[in-house]
Amino acid sequence: MTTSPVTADHDLIASATHRARGLTEPLLRNIVEALGPSLAAIGCYHFGWQTDEPYTAGKAIRPTMAILAAEAVGAPPSAALPAAAAAELVHNFSLIHDDIIDSDEQRRGRPSVWKAHGVPAAILIGDALHAAAFELLLGTGRPNAAAVAERLAVAMREIVNGQVQDIEFAGRPWSGPQAVMLDEYQAMAEAKTGALLAFAAAGGAQLAEAPPSAVRTFDVLGRHLGLAFQCTDDVLGIWGDPAVTGKPVFGDLREGKKTLPVIAALATDTPARARLAPLLTEGLRDDAGLRLAAELVEEAGGRKFAEQEASRHLTGVGECLDSLDMPDTVRKSFEALANTLIGRTR
């Protein structure tokens, strides 16, 4: 019996994620427990560790990236553990604060933390997880721990700025001199999504005492992966199958989000663009309007541009992997992870 490529990819990711979770989750649980009974209860709710409900928390993408980076440079996965767990702490702190900021009432199919426990509790558990990430990294006594912690602090500045830019975009017009430009979108997406993936990969490599050039390459790899993910997510936000994405059809258009396909469509000089701009400015009221807008974005080339950008950044990931010398299984795991993240699982 031969193993099909589907199974091979799936097995690689399942195995890497399993290693990452197996190492990271017990540590995360200890850290959350140590926050004291009130915060621990809220943390357990967010992470889905309450015993009375079946629940799967996240995909552990960032911990998996960190341990693969360690394995890439010949270190055991445990070498990257503090970076893996710190990235997951910061990821979850960001989700909890972002849900307050965006008034998102749902997270992973359940009430978000602020909705379930109130805004004060959500602010405080976020602050506690943020500080815990630094406490964890700095408490390891590893030679590169301080450098990795500094890397995390710099990434945090980027992440917050990405979120600020994203909010700011919402208040800007669809066209004219104040409209969001493609390079602004790229900077926002890199900061908001790429910076933490870059930290996970580069921080994992750095803790595993990879050479500085390899650490830099992992940083670039993480940024490409973040951008590939964001471009794909923006396409799915308009044209994704609601049964798969769990979001309403044309969801991002409905919410008036300034996503890549729309920004790219508006940056063209096409007849479709001329019809699209006033439609968006007036506001899309019904399904017919949403459908027309989606068609015009596609006609103007916005969808194709976003898909090409996703491919370009996925190629960037591949080039980073090419420039690093690593065991074949690790490389294949990275590729499989990247493909999964942008929904191209074979």
Place this chain on the structure above:
Amino acid sequence: MTTSPVTADHDLIASATHRARGLTEPLLRNIVEALGPSLAAIGCYHFGWQTDEPYTAGKAIRPTMAILAAEAVGAPPSAALPAAAAAELVHNFSLIHDDIIDSDEQRRGRPSVWKAHGVPAAILIGDALHAAAFELLLGTGRPNAAAVAERLAVAMREIVNGQVQDIEFAGRPWSGPQAVMLDEYQAMAEAKTGALLAFAAAGGAQLAEAPPSAVRTFDVLGRHLGLAFQCTDDVLGIWGDPAVTGKPVFGDLREGKKTLPVIAALATDTPARARLAPLLTEGLRDDAGLRLAAELVEEAGGRKFAEQEASRHLTGVGECLDSLDMPDTVRKSFEALANTLIGRTR
């Protein structure tokens, strides 16, 4: 002409605060500017750096503590600068988030950040200042920077926990087995107020390469100072002169806050306690009720207890200073700072 003690104390504090501000403020401004235009504008608003308004931001207590700690061990004030600025960043991040949590609409006589710029902006600038404190400390390249950053992360965990306990106290009854005990109050106050003062003093000393025993003593000193401050603040919160405190008379009683004088009064077995408990449980509706409650707290010995606790912790500060060998001016500056903080400026 002889200098009166009043002038002497005042001059010492003014001089130390001047040194602290002169070093810290330019660095803080650079850090806030580097957050990007949107966050920088919000940060400048909070710190009062907008040029078009006369405004004094805070008393720079924590930076002053940090640089005095460096001077105490014979180092120049600049040795403690990263700890001084990090403490001020974290102090202000806490104020901004706490104002959201407590729904406080005013800060330093102006609308608080969330009130002026919205909750999302207030959450994000807080998160940015939090991360910036770590970025600053870890970017110094000083030998003890990582240890000081770890000290800050541990302090952050305490600070968040103190805030959580404070919120939790509000939901508990005034008497019975669920009532707040004196030792719980002490733990809350030490975490909420003492931990950051302890970080400022100990972190400043540690950056200045003080011996570990001196660093520990500065940590204890900061905790005593925080508790002395909190005990005094609780007394002023009930009996303080509104013209001086800027708060309404009986303010804390009006808000139903579980402060030290009330908790101490309720922990006694006095006739006044027997009358006070049902009064508090029913809720204080009018000025007559507030006045009576304040009298009963005093009669049961709650006020005296809180004042004795403040004195005891001030003595603790003095004992810490006694056990350290430092220049006389520095010691006098510490004493003057402690006296100012608990409103005993001669």
